[in-house]
Amino acid sequence: MLRLPPSLPLTRYAGQTPLQHAERLFDVIVGAALAASIALVLTGCATEVAKPSVNLPAGFAASTASEMEPEAAWWETFKDPVLTDLVRRAMHENRDIKIAAERVRTARAGETISRSWLFPSIGMSAFGSDRSSGYSTAKKQGYPDTETVGAGLDVSWELDLSGRLRAGAAAAEAEALAAEDGVRGVRLLVMSDIASNYFTLVGALRQAETLRAISTAQDETLRLVNARHRVGLATSFDVERAQTDAASARAQIPPLETLAAVSRHRIAVLIGDQAFNATSIQPSRGNAVAPEVRKGQPATLLQRRPDVLALMAQLDAANARRKQAAAEWFPRLFLGASYGRQGLELNGLDLGAARFTNVAGLLAMPIFNAGRTRAINEVAESGQREALLRAEDGIVRALEDVENALVTQTQERQRAQSLQSATESAEAALSHAQSLYDRGQIDLLPLLDAQRARLAVRLNANDSNTRLLLDSVQLYKALGGGWQVFEQPATPTAATKADRPSLS
Known part of the structure; x- marks a missing residue:
């Protein structure tokens, strides 16, 4: 001042x-008030309030229209108690969320400072x-x-007759809202990371278990081939091929163990623990099933996505900063x-x-300052245009994320169904080949081919099931829900959320 x-x-x-x-x-104040009032009118007429101009579709192209909104606690739709517990622990202990919460404290303090100049x-x-x-x-x-x-x-x-201080307070309030939306965005990111790493862990363990079972079967085949070789019913080449297949199956297990360990470490850090305690994270024994996701409408999507809400709040702040800069031309x-x-x-x-x-x-009142006031307005105008473009880009990208996630999940679900059918056929083929080999009606090569086919199909089926779970998580993340479950009680800036401009 x-x-x-x-x-x-x-x-x-x-x-x-x-x-x-x-x-x-009195006379001085009256004259000043008259001049500042005229300035206020001129300021209001000179500055524009920027709003996104993005046409929202009635529904998503990759899905039929749905009036039902996505589940808030979407991780519970997987019906896995371990996953539910991990998500809740992360929401209370995750360090990234706590860091974002401190940024909210800073923004709220800045809002208090800006508003104090009005009094x-x-x-x-x-x-x-x-x-x-x-x-x-x-x-x-x-x-x-x-x-x-x-x-x-x-x-x-x-x-504050020109509205400069009120505009500054409004900008600080919008920035505090953007910081709150930033916390929500971090919550959504953490819970989706928890679910993704959890299902990656589940998939790696399932693949390792499948490989161990198949490796055991191939070791038994190798034992039989060696026995036949000793009595002259199999060649050395048959033994070497059986050894190759058994060793190849065992060689695929260590990378899966590594992936499982890394996923456990990441989950431990996300829930606020340390990597050396990761062994206590044990997934449920049951098979998780990807749920049918309710998509909702594009317009409501933008009210759930924290990143879009933050961009809109930043646009509100830029609009207010533009008004604040325009008021620099007039008396104080x-x-x-x-x-x-x-x-x-x-x-x-x-x-x-x-x-x-x-x-x-x-x-x-400024008369000459070597272009400083004009430069202040140019900075504010450029910031307003940038915030508008960022908001429009954020809306378009949010819609793109959902469309991509819907297509990916739909195609992966079809792939999983085909692989499930292929798995059943491969198991039947292997059983038939084993029976023929035991009776001496076929040699070892068709049996090994049947084993390789079963191994490949089962691994692909497991991988597809894991990808389908991960795609479901990605779709929920794109839809932007979940953070509402852990929302704190009303905050000092919460009352202004209803005053936000429409996102459409």
């Missing part, structure tokens, strides 16, 4: 009451001075020694007053204590 010059003619009126001082200022500032001051001239008694009559002691209250206020009115008591001693003579009152007013 500008400091009031102490030499203004209005700064002291000895023997007058504060009311008389106020009357002396008068009141302070208390105390002062004292002792001046000795060193002259003789005769000369001190013209240049006396003085000793002054006093205390009082100081009041200063900038009247400052008022100040002091009231208190002071004691004066003159050449050792105590004159006693007296009440004092100082009232001041300042009207300031």
Whole structure:
């Protein structure tokens, strides 16, 4: 805030009451108010409020229209108690969420600071001075020694007649909302990371278990081939091929163990623990099934996606900063007053204590500042355009994310169904080949081919089931839900959410 010059003619009126001082200022304030009011009208007409102009479709192209909104606690639709517990633990202990919450505290404090400029500032001051001239008694009559002691209250206020301070407060409020949406975005990211790593862990363990079972069967085949080789019913080439298949199956297990360990470590860190405690994370034994996801409507999607909500709040802030910058062209009115008591001693003579009152007013307006005001407005205008483009891009990308997730899930579900049928056929073929080989009706090669086919199909089927679970998580993430379940009670800025502009 500008400091009031102490030499203004209005700064002291000895023997007058504060009311008389106020009357002396009345004409100045009226003139300033008139000028600032005109400035406010001009400011309101000169600045535009930017809003996204993105046409929203009635429904998603990759899915039939659905009036039902997605489940809020979407992780519970997988019906896995371990996953549900991990998500809830992460929402309370995750460090990234706590870091984002601190950013909200900072933004709210900034909002309080910006809003405080709308109100008068009141302070208390105390002062004292002792001046000795060193002259003789005769000369001190013209240049006396003085000793002054006093205390009082100081009041200063900038009247926001151009709307500059209100625009700054509105911008800070919108930035606080963007920070809150940032926390929601981190929550959504953490819960989707928990689910993705959990299903990656489940898939790796399932693949390793399948490989161990198949490896055991191939070891048994190798044992039989060796037995037949010893009695001359199989060649050395048959033994080598059986050894190759058995070793190849075993070689695929260590990478899956590594993937399972890495997934456990990531989950442990996400829930606020450390990697060396990851062994305590044990998935459920049952098979998780990808649920049918309710998609909702594109318009409601934008009300759930925290990243879109944050971009819209940042656009609100940019609109307010644009108004704040436009107000820099117009006058600013400052008022100040002091009231208190002071004691004066003159050449050792105590004159006693007296009440004092100082009232001041300042009207300031830029005339020449080497283009600084114009540059401030250009910065704000560019920031507004950037925020508008970011908001429109965020809306388009959100719709793209959902469309991609829907297509991916639909195609993967068809692949899983085909692989399930192929798995059943491969198991039947292997059983038939084993029976023929045991009776000596076929040699080893068809049996090994049947085993390889079963191994490949079962691994692909397991992989498809895991991908389908991961695709479901990605779809829920794209739809933007879940953070509402862990929303804190109403915050100081929550009441303004209803005032947000439409996203459509």
